[in-house]
Amino acid sequence: MTVLIHTPAGTLRGVPAGGAVTAFLGIPYARAERFAAPRPTRWDGVLNAVRPGLAAPQPRTSRLERALGPGSDLGQGEDCLSLNVWTPGGSELPVLVWLHGGGFMTGSGAQAWYDGALLAERGRMVVVTVNYRLGALGYLYLTSQFAPANLGLLDQIAALDWVRENISAFGGDPDRITLAGQSAGALSALAMPGHSTGRDLFRQVILQSTPAGVRPYSIREAAEIGQIFLDVLGLRPSDAERLRTLPLADLLAAQEQVAHRTAQPMGATPPFQLVAADAVPADLTTGTREEMPMLIGTTRDEARAFFPQAGAELTARLFRDGSMRLAEQTRSAHVYQFDWSPPGSPFGACHCIELPFVFGNLHAWHASAMLAGAEPAQLEQLVRQVQDAWTAFVHDGSPGWPTFPHVEHITLA
Numbered sequence: 338m339t340v341l342i343h344t345p346a347g348t349l350r351g352v353p354a355g356g357a358v359t360a361f362l363g364i365p366y367a368r369a370e371r372f373a374a375p376r377p378t379r380w381d382g383v384l385n386a387v388r389p390g391l392a393a394p395q396p397r398t399s400r401l402e403r404a405l406g407p408g409s410d411l412g413q414g415e416d417c418l419s420l421n422v423w424t425p426g427g428s429e430l431p432v433l434v435w436l437h438g439g440g441f442m443t444g445s446g447a448q449a450w451y452d453g454a455l456l457a458e459r460g461r462m463v464v465v466t467v468n469y470r471l472g473a474l475g476y477l478y479l480t481s482q483f484a485p486a487n488l489g490l491l492d493q494i495a496a497l498d499w500v501r502e503n504i505s506a507f508g509g510d511p512d513r514i515t516l517a518g519q520s521a522g523a524l525s526a527l528a529m530p531g532h533s534t535g536r537d538l539f540r541q542v543i544l545q546s547t548p549a550g551v552r553p554y555s556i557r558e559a560a561e562i563g564q565i566f567l568d569v570l571g572l573r574p575s576d577a578e579r580l581r582t583l584p585l586a587d588l589l590a591a592q593e594q595v596a597h598r599t600a601q602p603m604g605a606t607p608p609f610q611l612v613a614a615d616a617v618p619a620d621l622t623t624g625t626r627e628e629m630p631m632l633i634g635t636t637r638d639e640a641r642a643f644f645p646q647a648g649a650e651l652t653a654r655l656f657r658d659g660s661m662r663l664a665e666q667t668r669s670a671h672v673y674q675f676d677w678s679p680p681g682s683p684f685g686a687c688h689c690i691e692l693p694f695v696f697g698n699l700h701a702w703h704a705s706a707m708l709a710g711a712e713p714a715q716l717e718q719l720v721r722q723v724q725d726a727w728t729a730f731v732h733d734g735s736p737g738w739p740t741f742p743h744v745e746h747i748t749l750a
C-alpha cells in the first residue's frame with residue numbers, strides 16, 4: 338500500500354518501511370547543470386518516491402572497502418540531487434538530516450547503511466538522508482568565473498532549504514532540525530554556519546569522526562589541483578569550458594589520476610574537497626557558534642581504517658585534536674569516544690565503526706571486516722546504547738552524559 342502526501346514542492350507517493358514508518362525515496366530537492374549551482378525544483382502531478390535516486394558519479398570502490406565492506410551498488414548519474422525521508426507519522430517531530438561521509442569522493446545517502454526506518458521508528462523522529470555532488474563534479478575549483486566554489490556544499494545547503502520548507506508535511510518540525518554528518522559530512526556541517534547562504538538552517542549538530550586535521554584548500558591550492566585536472570585531460574585553462582560537455586567517464590578517469598598524483602604518504606586529504614571561499618573558514622574549528630548544542634565524537638583507532646598499522650598519533654592529528662578544540666569553544670558540547678571493537682580485530686575501533694549502531698542496519702554490514710568476530714547479541718546491545726544516546730540528543734540536546742570536559746567512552750555497558 339502506498340501513501341500520498343502533499344508538500345509545497347509537490348505531491349509524493351511513498352511506501353511502508355516497516356512498523357509505522359513510511360519512506361519517501363529519491364525526492365529531487367534541486368537540479369543543477371554540470372559545474373553550476375543548484376536550483377530549487379518542483380513538480381506537477383504525483384511523484385513516485387518509492388525507490389532511491391541516482392548516486393553521484395564516483396569510483397566503484399572506496400579506499401575503506403577493506404574495513405567496511407562493499408558500499409553502494411546504486412546506479413550513478415549527474416542528475417543526483419535527491420534526498421530520502423523516513424517518517425513514523427505524527428506532528429512536530431524532531432528532524433535528523435544526515436550527510437554521508439566518503440572523503441568527498443564516494444558514498445550516497447541512499448546506501449543501505451543509512452536506511453533511516455529503524456532510527457525513525459525507535460527514536461520518534463523524521464530522518465532525512467542527502468545525496469550531493471562528489472569529486473571533481475562537486476569540488477573542482479578553477480576560477481570564480483568558471484564555477485562557484487564548493488558546489489557539493491551548495492547542494493547540501495539546498496537540501497536543508499528544502500527540508501525547512503517541506504518537512505512539516507512529513508510530520509517534522511522545521512525549527513527542530515539536527516544536522517548530523519560523519520567524516521566528510523561532518524566537515525561539511527562545520528563549514529555551513531560560516532557560508533554566506535548556510536546560516537540558521539539547523540538548531541544543533543552531531544559531528545562524527547570529523548577529520549578536522551584536513552583543512553580546506555586555499556583558493557591557490559584548489560586552483561593548482563584544478564590545473565592538474567586540466568593537464569590530465571590535455572586541456573589548457575582557455576579550454577576549461579569544454580569540461581561542461583566532455584564524457585562523464587573522461588572526468589572520472591581524470592579524477593582518479595589526480596588522486597594518484599597528489600596522494601601523500603599517511604595522508605587523508607582528498608584531491609577534491611572544501612575550499613576556503615565564500616566565508617568558508619580556512620580553519621573549520623574556529624567558525625562554530627558557542628551557543629549551538631553539539632554532539633562531537635571520534636573512534637579510538639580512527640586512522641586504522643586507512644592505515645592498519647597506524648598509531649594513536651595519526652588518529653589524534655587527523656581527528657581527535659580538532660574535535661577537542663571544537664568542544665573547548667562550545668558551551669554545550671557533549672563529547673564521546675567510541676572504544677568498542679571485536680576481540681582481536683586488526684582494525685580496532687576504526688573510522689566508521691559506530692555507523693552500524695547509529696542506524697541499526699546490522700544486516701547491511703554483514704560483509705564488514707571491522708565487525709568480524711562480534712557476537713550478534715553484543716551488536717544489538719550497542720545499537721540500543723547508541724540509538725538511545727543519539728535519540729536523546731535529537732529530542733532534548735543532551736545524550737545523557739555531562740558536557741565537556743567530560744568524555745563518554747562508548748563500549749559495551
